[in-house]
Amino acid sequence: MRRVPANRGGGDGGPRRVVRISWGRANRPGVALDGHNATTLRAGRDHCRLRFRRSQARRISWVQPTTHKMWCTVSQTQPRNPSPGAQSIVPAAAKDNHATATTKPMSKVRAVPFLERGRGGSRGDGLGGAMRGLQSSRLTGYPVHLPESFMSDADRPHRVLNIAPDHAGWRLDAYLSARFSSWSRTAVQKAIKRGEILVDGRRAKASLKLEALDVLRIYTKGYAPDGPPPPLPPVLYEDDRLLVINKPPGLLAHPAGDRFAYAVIGLMKEARPSCRVDLCHRLDRDTSGVMVLSKDLEANTHIKTQLRERSAHLQKTYLALVRGDVDWTERDVRAPIGDRQDTEIRLRRGVTDEGLPARTVFSALQKHSGHSLVQCALHTGRTHQIRVHLEHIGHPILGDKVYGQPDRVFLEWHEQGATPFVRARAGFPRQCLHAWKLRLQHPDGPALELEAPLPRDMQQVVDGALPVWPAPSSTPEAES
Numbered sequence: 001m002r003r004v005p006a007n008r009g010g011g012d013g014g015p016r017r018v019v020r021i022s023w024g025r026a027n028r029p030g031v032a033l034d035g036h037n038a039t040t041l042r043a044g045r046d047h048c049r050l051r052f053r054r055s056q057a058r059r060i061s062w063v064q065p066t067t068h069k070m071w072c073t074v075s076q077t078q079p080r081n082p083s084p085g086a087q088s089i090v091p092a093a094a095k096d097n098h099a100t101a102t103t104k105p106m107s108k109v110r111a112v113p114f115l116e117r118g119r120g121g122s123r124g125d126g127l128g129g130a131m132r133g134l135q136s137s138r139l140t141g142y143p144v145h146l147p148e149s150f151m152s153d154a155d156r157p158h159r160v161l162n163i164a165p166d167h168a169g170w171r172l173d174a175y176l177s178a179r180f181s182s183w184s185r186t187a188v189q190k191a192i193k194r195g196e197i198l199v200d201g202r203r204a205k206a207s208l209k210l211e212a213l214d215v216l217r218i219y220t221k222g223y224a225p226d227g228p229p230p231p232l233p234p235v236l237y238e239d240d241r242l243l244v245i246n247k248p249p250g251l252l253a254h255p256a257g258d259r260f261a262y263a264v265i266g267l268m269k270e271a272r273p274s275c276r277v278d279l280c281h282r283l284d285r286d287t288s289g290v291m292v293l294s295k296d297l298e299a300n301t302h303i304k305t306q307l308r309e310r311s312a313h314l315q316k317t318y319l320a321l322v323r324g325d326v327d328w329t330e331r332d333v334r335a336p337i338g339d340r341q342d343t344e345i346r347l348r349r350g351v352t353d354e355g356l357p358a359r360t361v362f363s364a365l366q367k368h369s370g371h372s373l374v375q376c377a378l379h380t381g382r383t384h385q386i387r388v389h390l391e392h393i394g395h396p397i398l399g400d401k402v403y404g405q406p407d408r409v410f411l412e413w414h415e416q417g418a419t420p421f422v423r424a425r426a427g428f429p430r431q432c433l434h435a436w437k438l439r440l441q442h443p444d445g446p447a448l449e450l451e452a453p454l455p456r457d458m459q460q461v462v463d464g465a466l467p468v469w470p471a472p473s474s475t476p477e478a479e480s
Contacts, residue, residue, distance in 0.1 A: 156219060157219075157226065157227060157228070159218040159223060159225065160215060160218075161215075161218065162213065162215055163210050163212060163213060163214040163215070163216065165212040165213075167210060167212075168212040169209055169210065170209070170210050171206065172204055172209075172210060173189050176197070176218075180223060181258060182257075182258045183258065191218075192204065192205070196218065197216065197218055197219070198216070198217040200214055201215075201217070222259055229267060230248075230267070232267055232271055233245040233251070237448065240295065241294065241299040241442070242299060242303075242448075243272065243277065244292050244293070244438075244450050245264070245291050245293070246290065247264060247283055247288055247290075249285075249286050249287065249457070250285065251264060252264065252285050253265065253285075253291065254279060254282060264279070264293075265277070265293075268293055275296070276296055276297065277293055278294050278300045280294055280303040280304055280307070284384075287433045287434070287435060288433075288434045288435065288452070288458075289434045289435025290436070290437070290450050290452045291435065292440070302441075302443040306441060307381060308381075310381065311440075311441065313439065313440055314439065314440050315439040316381075316435070316438055317376065317436050317438075318376040318378070318386055318434060318435055319374070319375060319433075320376055320390065320397050320432060320434070321371055321397065321398040321399075321432035321462070321467075322371060322396065322397055322398060323371055323395055323398055323404065324370070325367050325368075325369075325372055326362075326374065326395055328362075331362045331393065332362075333362065333392065334357070334359045335388075335389060335392055336351065336352060336356055336358060337349055337351060337352070337355045337356060337382040337383070337384075337388050337389075338352040338354050338355025339352070339355075340352065344407045345410055345411070348403075348407075349388050350388060350391075356380075357380060358380045359379040359380050360376055360377065360379065361376075361377040361379065362377075362389075362393075363375040363377070366462065368461075368464070371461070371467065373462055374390075376390075386433060387433070390403070390404075391403040398428050398461075398467055399427060399429060399431045399467075400431040401426050401431075405425055405426070406425075409422055409426065418469070428457075428467045428468075429469050432457075432458050432461070434454055436454075438451075
């Protein structure tokens with residue numbers, strides 16, 4: 001501990017005292033005394049704490065970082081006897097990363113957001129790690145002014161993982177390689193070394209032992225978002241119990257696999273944080289239309305029971321653009337659906353004698369040159385039922401890369417993207433299937449009839465445009 005003489009004539013117009021703070025190693029606290037005020041810093045894995053007498057601590061500015069020692073300047077322009085109204089206010093939301101702590105009144109002083117709680121760090125952490133820890137401590141209610149560079153990580157697209165108590169004590173690299181089966185431990189260690197994985201807002205070592213409630217931020221390409229989220233899907237109906245949207249094509253209902261992808265459930269949970277938003281059913285990634293989400297557990301159970309038991313109040317109707325000119329006005333297809341054994345595609349289903357009973361009623365609405373618009377009424381709810389039945393009767397859906405195609409189409413599309421072969425065989429960038437109408441019983445009693453308009457790409461074909469495939473895009477991920 002060391003006391004440095006006061007430096008008169010500070011830049012704030014008042015006396016300034018400079019103290020030298022010893023940054024404690026491991027779990028040994030470093031303590032510095034400034035007159036009658038004690039400042040305690042705990043390094044290692046403990047929280048960092050600062051305690052200053054409010055009458056003398058107007059603000060704290062860090063000037064120069066070193067390995068274990070830092071210079072702290074305490075400006076003494078705050079009145080020694082502040083008025084009773086100048087009380088420190090730390091809102092209850094201060095636990096959140098975006099909360100702010102302010103002092104009332106505070107003229108000409110800007111409050112900055114708190115970061116998450118800090119940890120002591122290794123030699124290489126320097127000022128950045130210390131400042132994150134100090135900023136997360138409550139101080140005295142006076143704002144801490146940091147360079148913008150220390151808060152730039154929060155603005156970059158990233159994936160957040162919250163460590164559950166069950167995973168406390170795991171090594172950082174071991175946890176991530178177990179959490180993401182396609183991410184090897186060696187690759188994880190390289191990402192950690194590159195600074196692409198932060199623990200509580202700070203760089204860490206691969207050997208770091210995780211603690212409960214730690215917050216991991218992942219910036220590695222493929223495992224983190226590469227851009228801003230898509231716009232929220234249009235809302236068709238909403239009340240205190242249900243939320244019904246018009247899902248656009250290309251958006252997952254729920255994340256699938258290790259690779260990051262925006263999905264309906266994540267977007268709507270973020271948009272309605274005060275509700276318990278859950279999916280009542282799913283649609284394939286390329287399928288658009290009516291999709292129902294619940295806002296409480298009872299409503300979720302009510303809707304799922306109707307879907308599972310095929311309630312008399314339930315009616316689901318789809319629209320599909322199919323290949324070929326259909327030669328019927330209506331067709332009732334009753335064919336069992338089960339797993340196919342003659343395919344390399346695991347998710348592919350087919351009509352099999354051992355399958356579960358399935359029934360779909362098709363009605364021809366429009367006939368065009370080489371394709372037709374068909375209405376599909378579901379009487380059972382098997383996986384890929386409409387796609388399987390349309391393939392079974394010789395009219396697969398336009399743009400479908402699985403049904404009505406050899407395995408090579410889907411496998412090549414999945415591995416290489418929109419190659420000339422895939423484009424020629426599929427004829428359209430996505431399967432032209434749309435969840436058009438849905439009738440169900442509301443959890444509070446009345447019947448709901450919902451309808452979603454056709455998306456633009458299908459509507460253009462219905463209006464007479466020829467099916468086209470736009471310019472090739474990047475390699476897509478597997479279908480849900």
